[in-house]
Structures are given as C-alpha cells and as structure tokens.
Amino acid sequence: MKTTTRLMLIACLALPFLAACKKEEAAPVAAVQAPLVAPTGTESADWDKYLQEVVTRNIDGATSVYLYTLPSETSADFAGEYARQLEKAEADVARGGVEGTLLAYGSQNSAKSADLAIAAFAKAQAGSMKGVKVLFIGAPADSERVKAAVVASGAEFKFIEAK
Structure with a gap:
C-alpha cells in the first residue's frame, strides 16, 4: 500500500513537469525569411519571380490573388x-x-x-472594394498616388518598397 501511494505521489508531482516539457516541444520555431532584394536589371522573368515572392510573403490570408505586372518599357x-x-x-x-x-x-x-493601379481604380464606386486588399510594390514616391486612388473604393492599401 505504501509503495502504491508513493508511486501515485511521484506521478502527481512529475505530471506538471512532463506537461511543461511537452508544451516546449510543441512550440513552433518561427522561420526567418531572408530579406528580398529587387532585381537590378530589366529581365521580366527576374522581376516576376521577385514580385511573386513579395506577394507570397504578404498574402495575409487572402483567398484569391491577382498580380498585375508589366514588362520592361524597352520590350x-x-x-x-x-x-x-x-x-x-x-x-x-x-x-x-x-x-x-x-x-x-x-x-x-x-x-x-x-499609373496602371490608378487607372484601374478610376471608376471604382465608393465602398465597392470593401474587404479587398491592394498591395503596391514600387517606389515610395508612387505609393501615395496609388493609395489615394485605392482608399476611396474601401479597399485596404499596403505598400512594399521594391528595393
């Protein structure tokens, strides 16, 4: 009887310790992503790959994604x-x-x-894009122009600097 009682007491005392160890094991380790670097050339394939990665990292639970890209002006x-x-x-x-x-x-x-984003939103009805996220990847100087065109539609605007 004494042995059984002792074993039960040891099990009760060890249980919180084992539970704490299991929680530490279950905690996921956050993956550190390398910073993205925009291509320096005008090769469309390089830019497409870069833009797709930026979008992937900023998808934030979106269920449908549309990416509008342009080739080099010299194409x-x-x-x-x-x-x-x-x-x-x-x-x-x-x-x-x-x-x-x-x-x-x-x-x-x-x-x-x-220019493309601004023209696309030029005829948008106020509030017609509620629940939609718009991601602009470009230069800070262009960001405010796009934001002004997008916000009136009710869409959420996010800017990522291409650098």
Whole structure:
C-alpha cells in the first residue's frame, strides 16, 4: 500500500513537469525569411519571380490573388502588354470586390505600375472594394498616388518598397 501511494505521489508531482516539457516541444520555431532584394536589371522573368515572392510573403490570408505586372518599357510589345493588363485590371475592379481578394501591382517601372493601379481604380464606386486588399510594390514616391486612388473604393492599401 505504501509503495502504491508513493508511486501515485511521484506521478502527481512529475505530471506538471512532463506537461511543461511537452508544451516546449510543441512550440513552433518561427522561420526567418531572408530579406528580398529587387532585381537590378530589366529581365521580366527576374522581376516576376521577385514580385511573386513579395506577394507570397504578404498574402495575409487572402483567398484569391491577382498580380498585375508589366514588362520592361524597352520590350517590343510594352504598349500592348500595358493595354491588356489595364483592361484586365479595370474589369476586375469594375466587378467589385470580394472579401479575401488581394490585388497586387508591381514591375521594374514603379511609375507605370502606379499609373496602371490608378487607372484601374478610376471608376471604382465608393465602398465597392470593401474587404479587398491592394498591395503596391514600387517606389515610395508612387505609393501615395496609388493609395489615394485605392482608399476611396474601401479597399485596404499596403505598400512594399521594391528595393
């Protein structure tokens, strides 16, 4: 009887210690991500990879993601690509926002990406993009222009400097 009582007492005293050890094991270690560095060249593939990684790191629970990018202004069909992206962006914004959607704009030419985002939101109804997040990846000088165009629609604006 004494042995059983002693074993029960030892088990009761050891239980909190074992539980604490298990909690420490279960605590996930936060992964440290290396800072992103924007490409210095005008190669569209490099910029696309960089922009996709920026969007991935800033997805913040979005269920639908749309990324609008532009090639280098020196590319053969820059005007055509800009027109196609603008048409798509305008149509997406005109439909109105669905909560959980992320619209991301970025390219090696921050000013042109800003122009694209501003033009896409030019006809947006006030409050029509509530629950939508807009991510602009570019230069700080262009950020405020895009923010002014986006905020009126009710969308949440976030800026990431391409550096």
